[in-house]
Amino acid sequence: MSDHPLRIAALDLTLELTLLLRRDLDRALPALGLTESRVKVVWHLHQHGPCTQSALAGALAVTPRTVTGLVDALVDTGFVTREPHPHDRRATLVTLTAHGAGVAAGLAEGQGQLADQLFGDLTGDRLAGFVSTLDGVVSRLRPLVDEAAS
Amino acid sequence: MSDHPLRIAALDLTLELTLLLRRDLDRALPALGLTESRVKVVWHLHQHGPCTQSALAGALAVTPRTVTGLVDALVDTGFVTREPHPHDRRATLVTLTAHGAGVAAGLAEGQGQLADQLFGDLTGDRLAGFVSTLDGVVSRLRPLVDEAAS
DNA sequence: TATTGTTATACTCTATAACTATA
DNA sequence: TATAGTTATAGAGTATAACAATA
Numbered sequence: 652m653s654d655h656p657l658r659i660a661a662l663d664l665t666l667e668l669t670l671l672l673r674r675d676l677d678r679a680l681p682a683l684g685l686t687e688s689r690v691k692v693v694w695h696l697h698q699h700g701p702c703t704q705s706a707l708a709g710a711l712a713v714t715p716r717t718v719t720g721l722v723d724a725l726v727d728t729g730f731v732t733r734e735p736h737p738h739d740r741r742a743t744l745v746t747l748t749a750h751g752a753g754v755a756a757g758l759a760e761g762q763g764q765l766a767d768q769l770f771g772d773l774t775g776d777r778l779a780g781f782v783s784t785l786d787g788v789v790s791r792l793r794p795l796v797d798e799a800a801s
Numbered sequence: 802m803s804d805h806p807l808r809i810a811a812l813d814l815t816l817e818l819t820l821l822l823r824r825d826l827d828r829a830l831p832a833l834g835l836t837e838s839r840v841k842v843v844w845h846l847h848q849h850g851p852c853t854q855s856a857l858a859g860a861l862a863v864t865p866r867t868v869t870g871l872v873d874a875l876v877d878t879g880f881v882t883r884e885p886h887p888h889d890r891r892a893t894l895v896t897l898t899a900h901g902a903g904v905a906a907g908l909a910e911g912q913g914q915l916a917d918q919l920f921g922d923l924t925g926d927r928l929a930g931f932v933s934t935l936d937g938v939v940s941r942l943r944p945l946v947d948e949a950a951s
Numbered sequence: 952t953a954t955t956g957t958t959a960t961a962c963t964c965t966a967t968a969a970c971t972a973t974a
Numbered sequence: 975t976a977t978a979g980t981t982a983t984a985g986a987g988t989a990t991a992a993c994a995a996t997a
Contacts, residue, residue, distance in 0.1 A: 655913070655916070655917065657925075657929065657932055658916040658917055658919075658920040658921070658928065659916050660932050661928065661931060661932050661935065662912060662915060662916040662920070664932065664935045664936060665818065665822070665935065666822065668815065668935065668938065668939050668942065669819035671939065671942045671943060671946045672815070673819070674862070675942070675945065678946070686986070687987095688986080688987060689986095704955075704956065705954080705956080712824070713987085713988070713989090714988075714989060714990085715955075715956060715957085716956085716958090716988080716989070716990085717987065717988055717989075719957065719958095720986085720987070720988085721987080724986085739996080740955095740995080740996060740997085741954070741996045742954090742955055742996095743955085743956080763805070765812060766808040766809050766811065766812040767805065768941065768945070769808075769812065769938050769942060770807075770808040770811050772937070772941070773804075773934065773937075775807075777930070778804055778808065778811065779807065780927070780930060780931075780934075781930075781931065781934045782811050782814065784927060784930075784931045785811065785814045785815065785818065785931075786814060787922070788818065788919050788920065789817055789821065791918065791919055791922070792821045795918070796821045796824050796825050836963070836964085837964095838963080838964060839963095853978075854978070854979065855979080863965070863966090864965075864967085865979060865980085866966070866967085866979085866980080867964065867965055867966075868979085869979065869980065869981095870963085870965085871963095871964085874963085886978095889973080889974075889977090889978080890972080891973045891974070891977070891978040892973095892977090892978055892979080893978085
């Protein structure tokens with residue numbers, strides 16, 4: 652009476668979905684002049700506003716050294732600038748340029764279109780059930796991953 | 802009367818799920834002596850048996866040169882061997898060692914445990930509905946990504 | 952002392968291009 | 975000619991360790 656095979660199928664499909672979404676993103680990025688790692692920086696700034704490099708390192712789960720390299724590249728390509736921090740002369744505030752903000756807005760729009768393509772066929776009930784289930788799964792996984800980081 | 806916000810939520814949750822699963826894998830791999838890219842090779846061999854490097858390049862969507870590097874590293878660390886192809890002297894058959902096969906079996910077991918952790922709380926109906934919805938979404942996404950590759 | 956960010960160095964993954972051996 | 979795989983070279987992302995400036 653085990654649902655084990657069905658749970659395996661659910662995980663397999665989830666893993667394939669992650670693979671497909673990543674490939675979809677990788678295909679779109681070169682045309683924008685971005686890479687997978689750099690777009691994470693742009694997206695985080697789009698959602699949270701100007702950030703210190705230290706904050707970016709924490710959010711992206713990479714070392715400060717790595718952030719230095721990513722921000723260097725994004726400055727060179729015109730997506731962000733380094734602004735002085737108003738209260739801490741050690742820190743810099745990484746800030747989106749107009750171009751960077753425009754690209755981020757385009758990404759958000761593309762994401763909305765993708766959401767419609769993927770979930771547009773679902774009835775309201777079915778969609779709500781899916782979101783509810785997914786929310787439970789993510790809530791169960793989050794502490795597992797975060798605790799392993801300690 | 803738009804479900805647009807709910808569809809956005811579904812995609813956001815899906816994207817967070819992909820992030821968490823990847824971090825979970827990245828945490829586990831160093832202890833096994835593997836990296837994210839190398840484990841894809843090991844996993845593919847576990848599922849399909851011995852493969853030519855050309856076949857691996859196609860399956861992993863990377864260039865033959867990259868496969869050379871990955872297989873070199875896996876040979877050095879004892880996960881695979883290069884065996885002569887029986888009918889084509891140009892080709893090599895990348896083959897799991899006993900150690901490589903053992904690690905792959907452990908990965909499969911760990912995946913089964915993760916599936917139970919993530920989906921164990923779901924009733925049969927709810928689980929079946931989730932799998933069905935997920936299957937539809939993946940089926941809709943697959944051609945989008947594959948066609949973009951052409 | 953602790954924190955922010957950098958320079959120095961090294962490893963992994965990836966790609967393109969030119970090449971060898973075989974089909 | 976075409977295919978399988980390698981050598982050569984280069985760029986991106988990542989990490990650790992040592993350091994400077996500031997808090």
